[in-house]
Amino acid sequence: MVRKAKAALCREHNKPVTVEEIAVDAPKRGEVTVKLGACGVCHSDLSAINGTIALPLPLVLGHEGAGVVEQVGEGVSDLAPGDHVIFSFIYMCGKCRFCVAGRPVLCLEQGKALTTPLEGTPRVRDASGAPLGIFSGCGSMAEYATVSAENLIKIDPKIPLDCAALVGCGVTTGVGAVFNTARVEPGSSVAVFGCGGVGLSVIQGAVIAGAQRVIAIDTLEPKLQMARKFGATDTILFKEDPVKELKKLTGGGPDYAFECVGSGELAATAYRAIRRGGLAVVVGVAKPGDSTSVRTMTLPFEEKTLTGSYFGSCVPRVDFPRMLSLYMAGRLKLDELITRRYPIGEAPQAFADLQAGKNARGVIVF
Numbered sequence: 266m267v268r269k270a271k272a273a274l275c276r277e278h279n280k281p282v283t284v285e286e287i288a289v290d291a292p293k294r295g296e297v298t299v300k301l302g303a304c305g306v307c308h309s310d311l312s313a314i315n316g317t318i319a320l321p322l323p324l325v326l327g328h329e330g331a332g333v334v335e336q337v338g339e340g341v342s343d344l345a346p347g348d349h350v351i352f353s354f355i356y357m358c359g360k361c362r363f364c365v366a367g368r369p370v371l372c373l374e375q376g377k378a379l380t381t382p383l384e385g386t387p388r389v390r391d392a393s394g395a396p397l398g399i400f401s402g403c404g405s406m407a408e409y410a411t412v413s414a415e416n417l418i419k420i421d422p423k424i425p426l427d428c429a430a431l432v433g434c435g436v437t438t439g440v441g442a443v444f445n446t447a448r449v450e451p452g453s454s455v456a457v458f459g460c461g462g463v464g465l466s467v468i469q470g471a472v473i474a475g476a477q478r479v480i481a482i483d484t485l486e487p488k489l490q491m492a493r494k495f496g497a498t499d500t501i502l503f504k505e506d507p508v509k510e511l512k513k514l515t516g517g518g519p520d521y522a523f524e525c526v527g528s529g530e531l532a533a534t535a536y537r538a539i540r541r542g543g544l545a546v547v548v549g550v551a552k553p554g555d556s557t558s559v560r561t562m563t564l565p566f567e568e569k570t571l572t573g574s575y576f577g578s579c580v581p582r583v584d585f586p587r588m589l590s591l592y593m594a595g596r597l598k599l600d601e602l603i604t605r606r607y608p609i610g611e612a613p614q615a616f617a618d619l620q621a622g623k624n625a626r627g628v629i630v631f
């Protein structure tokens with residue numbers, strides 16, 4: 266059965282998204298159709314629009330989604346209609362050396378399911394019948410989505426779907442960068458560059474990990490106020506190079522710094538800020554041509570590390586339930602991350618608000 270669905274599309278780079286009625290095919294073997302409950306508006310969707318993340322267009326946007334299983338294809342045994350699920354925007358083959366070693370964010374097969382289900386042909390078409398891609402194998406900014414079963418993680422139906430959606434990207438990316446990539450130690454000091462949905466999740470993760478000092482840096486004052494609500498102990502309004510101030514605040518530099526914007530220059534700033542033996546983690550996704558630099562001598566003499574974190578180095582089947590149990594225990598704030606909810610018809614406004622830095626997270630609700 267083909268299902269009609271309203272969806273947010275990117276047809277042309279740097280143009281406002283269009284909201285259109287699309288046709289979503291029934292699931293083939295190994296696939297599942299989900300009726301979306303909510304989809305967060307992540308900066309990575311915006312990066313698909315402005316070409317930073319260069320995927321072929323036209324594209325159904327959305328990768329931070331949660332919903333209810335509507336129909337399962339042949340061979341899908343672990344999901345059934347009525348199950349609540351969160352989308353995972355990485356395809357995990359489960360067989361390559363990285364999947365087997367518990368590092369599915371590095372799955373060798375990922376590239377195969379970037380804009381379609383794994384089988385490689387599109388399941389969505391526009392009103393004229395032309396095929397559409399789906400962002401990161403999800404395309405969850407739509408009333409229905411048909412995706413590979415491996416892109417879905419079953420969750421407790423008690424969790425509200427708008428909160429659950431955030432775990433599908435921003436929250437797991439941020440908290441996971443702290444827990445899995447950096448393994449932040451209790452009592453440490455942490456600097457966070459950029460306080461959007463991802464950076465605020467890094468801040469929350471750092472607080473849960475027991476960091477003693479969490480310093481938030483952003484170019485917008487309202488974002489710093491949000492950062493304090495999520496547990497930042499200090500804030501710096503980014504006007505000029507903040508390295509001196511960070512060194513002063515921490516007596517030599519923070520133990521960890523997280524770049525959550527997507528700029529090589531800021532990655533270099535984060536690296537310069539950390540103390541001897543410190544760790545700087547790049548979470549933001551920069552333009553393909555962007556690069557960064559470090560003073561080479563600081564690598565041996567100061568034993569500093571610069572690394573990256575993709576999707577919080579997570580294992581979705583382990584980390585999604587972990588995030589949700591922290592939420593259920595009242596330790597991870599998800600409701601508070603949602604500044605505004607939008608109907609799908611207001612998707613263009615939701616993106617304009619993201620670009621203007623108005624929201625911790627905006628969420629499309631269906």
Ligand SMILES: NC(=O)c1ccc[n+]([C@@H]2O[C@H](COP(=O)([O-])OP(=O)(O)OC[C@H]3O[C@@H](n4cnc5c(N)ncnc54)[C@H](O)[C@@H]3O)[C@@H](O)[C@H]2O)c1
Pocket residue numbers: 306307308309312434435438458459460461462463464482483484485488503525526527531547548549550551574575576577619622625
């Ligand atoms: N590594 C991953 O797996 C992963 C996953 C999701 C998102 N991302 C990336 O993380 C980044 C953040 O995503 P988001 O959804 O939180 O974005 P966002 O737009 O909601 O937040 C970005 C924040 O950075 C601030 N900012 C901009 N320039 C700054 C500067 N020079 N110094 C300090 N702050 C600055 C903005 O004011 C804003 O508050 C994006 O690049 C996104 O593509 C990466």
Ligand SMILES: [Zn+2]
Pocket residue numbers: 307308309310328329434435
């Ligand atoms: Zn995202």
Ligand SMILES: [Zn+2]
Pocket residue numbers: 357358359360361362363364365369371372373374
């Ligand atoms: Zn794999």
